[in-house]
Amino acid sequence: MKLTGAQMVCESLVKEGVEVIFGILGGALLPLYDTLPHYPKLRHILVRHEQGAAHAAEGYARATGKVGVCLATSGPGASNLVTGIANAHLDSSPMVAITGQVARPFIGKDAFQEIDITGITQPITKHNYLVLDVASIPKTFKEAFHLARTGRPGPILIDLPRDVQIDQAEFHYPSKVNLPSYKPTLEGHPAQIKKAAKLINESQRPIIIAGRGVIISTAYAELKELVEEAQIPVVTTLLGISCFPESHALSYGMIGMHGMAYANFAVDAADLIIAIGMRFDDRATAKVSAFAPHARVIHIDIDPAEIGKNVRVDVPIVGDAKAVLQKLNKQVATGQHLDWVQQLDDWRREHPSLVIRDSQGLLPQYVIRQIYEVTKGEAIIVTGVGQNQMWAAQHYWYDKPNSFISSGGLGTMGFELPAAFGAKIGCPDKTVWCIAGDGGLQMTIQELATIVQEKAAVKIAIMDNGYLGMVRQWQELFYGKRYVATPVTGPDFVKIAEAYGLSALKVERKEDVIPAIKKAMADPGPFLIDFKIEPEENVYPMVPPGAALSEVIEEPRKKAKAATDSAKLSVSNI
């Protein structure tokens, strides 16, 4: 029996196990949307802006490990997806984005709502397709989902002209993909693994830097085995947070620009870096020429193009973190690095990075810590970008695997609300807290309507300081306190929330924090709390731009001036 292109798309999505699609329709997608109701297995969620569809699909993908699917019409619908697709690309999230396109005879003629979306998204997708023949739909979808979820995951875009959705053909869903040029290396080369084990067994001051690759390959147990067997301290990248329990004695938190001082010291002093599923991003390494000056480097990553890209590597191992660690663990000797671990513990005691100072005002660090206390560390935390993101990364303790979702590579303000929504849709039984800034929240605030419509019980905490806070912090430290374009006149978020139909509270005093969080948790629906935090509170520790990890500023009031002077020279490099 012949099916229409639209039916073939739905059949393909069902075959791939898709349950949820985030999207907005439009003229070029009418045939597909007209078919959707015949496939009750496919739950379509109407968002309020296509950027929200892409971020929600990514939040869903990251919380569940499944492929997130978003749908947008041609032209502006498709171009509105772009930021979300780029975000998924940089953070290696599995996503299939489907866009409508004008009918084939109109392509290339600047037709109404025509845009060259395959051209536009070429550098920000793992691969993309313009479907010109209805018969190729099954093969295209099979390949797209395979590419999205295997190897280093990423976004795939499929552009579907309107008339292709109407054309008919026989539907045969392929059982296998045929992509001769695409064969990700998973196992890791035995000789390299042997070399790595030798280095590990000989090292005196080893440290593991774990990244998001550990979460993607679910190598939690394997990482823990390596850490405990060889007694190697662990630090993580921002996106590596929650790949290893932070309350573990050998966990030393996050490294990088706003990492823990002792974590940065450890990397600086180590004689061996074991980098697992991370890509030596500049925010993690700080000044790259001064990164880990005494260390040999083992780099385990599934993407060969990441090896040697930013940092010289002594032992590269291309492969899946889980598969490689399973083999590596067998060759790693039971180890003890008592002096080294003692050194790290001393640094942690002498340079505490998580002490919350006394303050009359409401401190964001305190708020985050109380959210941790009330949720008992069981929530999925989805953050925005900037100060709120760093406070959430630092002051919540992540013991549950994959409980931190944040926009790392692209740093997309506005990610938080739709991504938290997508995570809640994917994990309805888990508590999901969206930690937002007042600036970022306003970039995708219309998704509050989606949250209410879908009755998704997302809890939203705004770190409301009336500034684009992270940029203001840089202006304070490096641009002579000239606050250009950073003050933000916010709306009354409580009224906004109420207008959208969700419950909300404003909190201005410390003593109201815990009751408010408890009230939000007790509410069966979505809930928003507007925390009026200290307006000029900064994020510390901080490695100034252009400085090395070891040059971390811990006590701002004493050392900020010195840092300003030393950073002035290098600020133009960032």
Next chain:
Amino acid sequence: MTKHTLVALVEDKPGVLNQMASLFRRRGFNIESIAVGHSEVPHLSRTTIVVNGATTTVEQVRKQLDKLVDVVKVSDITDEEIISRELALIKVKTTAASRSEIIEIVDIFRANIVDVGANSVTIEVTGDEDKVNSLLKLLRGFGIKEITRTGCIAMTRGGTGPPPKEKKSPEAKEK
């Protein structure tokens, strides 16, 4: 900065050339030449790309090229023993006095005259880049009206198949 010759076996599909070129564009490389044509395998094309760049950056681009789903194989054959050729068409001004001298130069270079007009001749020359450049240098004195060059195509010497996949990359070191 050194000159690199990359050879890639790619799917014969729309957009592939764009994807490849885009990886160089993003890093601000100027592609000196790029030549594409069918290969010995149906549906696959072989591309020869010549670029100037730092070795580490070119190696990074090579790896990125290799990640493209439509790129089957890509090698940097700069340090291999290779045969490289390009074809050029050169239209030179002629007068009754200069024509015989031009024909003589053409003969020395084993080039061909493929078209003759009232006051010009068009010369076809095949060879490596140096040979084409040498001929151009000699012809310049007569007045060159137009040049078109195909860009370099290249292949490794000896053996039976295409060159090994990669030479200096870390993955190769593993093997």
